[in-house]
Amino acid sequence: MKVVVAHNRYREAIPSGENVIVDTEIGQLREAGVSVVPFQRSSDSIGEMPGPQKALLPIYPIYGVSAQKDLASLLKSEKPDVLHLHNPYPLLSPWVIRTAHAHNVPVVQTVHNYRQVCSSGLYFRDGHNCQDCRGKLLGWPAIKHRCYRGSAAQSAIMATTLAVHRPTWHSVDRYIALTDKIAAHLVDYGVAPERIVIKPNGLPDPGTPAPLGDGFLYGARLSPEKGLGLLLDAWRRHPDGSLGVLRIAGDGELRPLAEQAAAERSDVLYLGPLDRAGMIAARTASAVVIAAPTWEDVLPTVILEAMSSGRAVLGTAVGGIPYMVGEGAGSAGWLAEPDPAALAAVLPAARAGAQAAAVAARERYLRHFHPDVLTKRLIEIYADMNSQGSLR
Numbered sequence: 200m201k202v203v204v205a206h207n208r209y210r211e212a213i214p215s216g217e218n219v220i221v222d223t224e225i226g227q228l229r230e231a232g233v234s235v236v237p238f239q240r241s242s243d244s245i246g247e248m249p250g251p252q253k254a255l256l257p258i259y260p261i262y263g264v265s266a267q268k269d270l271a272s273l274l275k276s277e278k279p280d281v282l283h284l285h286n287p288y289p290l291l292s293p294w295v296i297r298t299a300h301a302h303n304v305p306v307v308q309t310v311h312n313y314r315q316v317c318s319s320g321l322y323f324r325d326g327h328n329c330q331d332c333r334g335k336l337l338g339w340p341a342i343k344h345r346c347y348r349g350s351a352a353q354s355a356i357m358a359t360t361l362a363v364h365r366p367t368w369h370s371v372d373r374y375i376a377l378t379d380k381i382a383a384h385l386v387d388y389g390v391a392p393e394r395i396v397i398k399p400n401g402l403p404d405p406g407t408p409a410p411l412g413d414g415f416l417y418g419a420r421l422s423p424e425k426g427l428g429l430l431l432d433a434w435r436r437h438p439d440g441s442l443g444v445l446r447i448a449g450d451g452e453l454r455p456l457a458e459q460a461a462a463e464r465s466d467v468l469y470l471g472p473l474d475r476a477g478m479i480a481a482r483t484a485s486a487v488v489i490a491a492p493t494w495e496d497v498l499p500t501v502i503l504e505a506m507s508s509g510r511a512v513l514g515t516a517v518g519g520i521p522y523m524v525g526e527g528a529g530s531a532g533w534l535a536e537p538d539p540a541a542l543a544a545v546l547p548a549a550r551a552g553a554q555a556a557a558v559a560a561r562e563r564y565l566r567h568f569h570p571d572v573l574t575k576r577l578i579e580i581y582a583d584m585n586s587q588g589s590l591r
Contacts, residue, residue, distance in 0.1 A: 200581060201234040201277060203304075205270070205295055206285040208241040216500035217311050220400045221285050227403075227574040233581075236277050238270060240290035256289070257352075260360040263292040270295055274302040281581045284308040284371075288357075293364040296371060305372040305584045309400075310381050312497060315368050315388050318347040318357040323424045323494035333387070337362045373584055375577075377498040378519035396580055399523070400498055401573040404565075408509025409483045411557055414443035414466075415513070415549075416485035418478055418501055419492075421451030426491030426515060426537065428453065431460050431467075433542035440466045442550050446481055448473045482508055486553035490514040493537045498523065506531050506564035511556035513549045515542070523568075531560035 206221045228235050240263075245256065258264075274282075282299040284291075284306060299306050312320035318341035322330050325344065332338035338358040341347065347354040368388070374395045376382035382395050419425040427447070434445055443466065447457045450472040461469040470481060482488065488505035490496070495518035502523050505512050512532035514520040524531045533556070535545040549556075566572070 200281075200578070200585075201236065201279045202228065202581060203236045203238050203270075203273065203277065203279045203282045203299075204285070205238045205282060205287070205291060207288055207291045208239055208243070209286070210242045217286060219402075219500060220311075223402060223570075224400075224574075224577070227401075227570045228577070231574050231578060233578065236273065236279060238273055238282075238295075240266060242289065244290075257356055260287075260289045260292050260356060261363055262294050263287075263290055266291045267294055267298050270298050271302065274299065274304055279304055280585055282306050283581075285311065288314070288360075292360070293367045296367050300370065306370075307373040307375060307580060307584065308371050309375040310377065310385065310497075313384055313495070315361065315385070317341070318354055318361065321424060321494050326423050328494060332358075336365075373580060375580065378522040380495065380519050380522070381497060398573060398576050398580070399519075399568060400500075400503065401568040401570050402500070402503045402507050403570055405507055408557070408561055411486050411509075411554060412484040413486050414445065414484075415487045415489050415546075416446045416448065416481050416510075417489045417491070418448040418473070418481065419490070419499075421449045421453040421457060423453065424492055424494040424496075425449075425451075426493050427456055429493060429515075429537060429539060429542060430489060430491045431456060432539035433546065434460075434467070435464075436539065436543040437546065439464050442466065442546055443486075444468055446470055446485060448478060448481055478504075479508075482510060485510065486557065487511045487513055487532065487549050490520060491537070491542065492517060492520075494518070496520060502531075503564070503568055506560040506568065509557050509561040511549065511553050511560050513542075513545060525563055529559055529563060530556070531563045532556045 204225055208218050225235050282304050287293050296306050313322050314320035316333055318338055322328055324346050331340035341358045342351055342354045345351050345354050347357040374385055376395050376397050377399050382397055385395050386392055417430055421427050445467045448470040457469040460467045488510050490499045490502050492515060498519045502512050512524050514524050514534055515537040516534040517537055521534055524534055533545050533549050535542045
């Protein structure tokens with residue numbers, strides 16, 4: 200089997216779980232004997248483009264001129280069985296779906312966000328959840344609120360792109376929804392349920408977990424939707440030192456909140472932005488990993504990393520987090536509503552029950568998120584597409 204994996208890489212200066220997942224999946228497929236041909240562009244290359252090419256950038260999300268030419272050439276020479284698309288923006292454009300179909304190559308897309316409908320992909324703006332563009336032929340609220348990169352002009356381009364490519368998205372042969380919430384989002388968008396399969400992302404097995412540390416770790420981009428303010432509000436409802444140490448890792452516009460909390464309390468430690476080795480060390484030193492987004496976060500990589508490393512998870516009950524953590528016996532930890540009082544109420548239970556939940560978290564990873572399980576499922580999806588043919 201031969202698969203072309205198409206992905207527009209996010210800028211390397213901004214840590215991207217999606218880039219990590221794509222690279223990991225390519226490696227896992229190759230280990231399983233699948234021939235993988237990457238077709239990737241990087242947003243880092245935009246600054247190096249010559250003037251004439253850069254002048255065409257506004258139309259790239261609608262029709263990536265050079266990408267279509269290069270992809271057509273690749274499809275002719277490689278003759279793949281499937282094209283697997285991840286992120287098409289801004290340099291590939293959803294037009295790669297049409298190009299693949301023009302060469303009789305079926306398309307599967309992994310849906311990492313809500314960008315079929317939402318220009319930012321988050322269903323979140325101005326500090327609150329927002330679905331104002333749902334059901335609209337043109338997402339004019341996104342233009343009004345400058346949802347894409349804080350620019351009315353760029354938001355207009357993205358909103359137009361989503362309107363133009365609505366038929367393109369409906370022609371995808373198989374959608375991979377990372378969770379049940381994403382599947383429901385696609386059905387609401389008008390995708391037939393038989394075109395959707397649920398398969399989460401996974402991460403390589405890091406091996407036998409290190410002995411459990413103490414306290415909590417919060418590692419994320421320090422932006423409003425990731426919930427740092429929510430967490431600190433909840434944390435301050437407990438006496439200094441009563442819950443152990445809260446380690447905060449990351450960088451972003453809310454960095455001053457982390458620095459202020461570390462200055463005010465002896466039980467808050469701000470670690471700054473960490474590389475991969477630094478995050479592993481911080482996770483090893485902790486007992487519970489906190490993921491507290493207030494937006495409908497799809498499948499936070501930080502939770503996958505925690506479970507694979509045998510660390511319990513305390514998450515807000517939004518997006519795909521309930522799907523990841525699970526409920527009842529065998530769950531990887533605890534869920535709380537995205538409310539300071541609710542989160543504060545769960546913190547003591549998480550501290551007391553970390554040891555047992557850590558064991559369950561590792562077992563849940565092995566059953567549901569291990570590469571051996573997920574790679575087999577992905578290959579089955581590819582094979583099913585080829586045996587049944589396109590549903591278009």
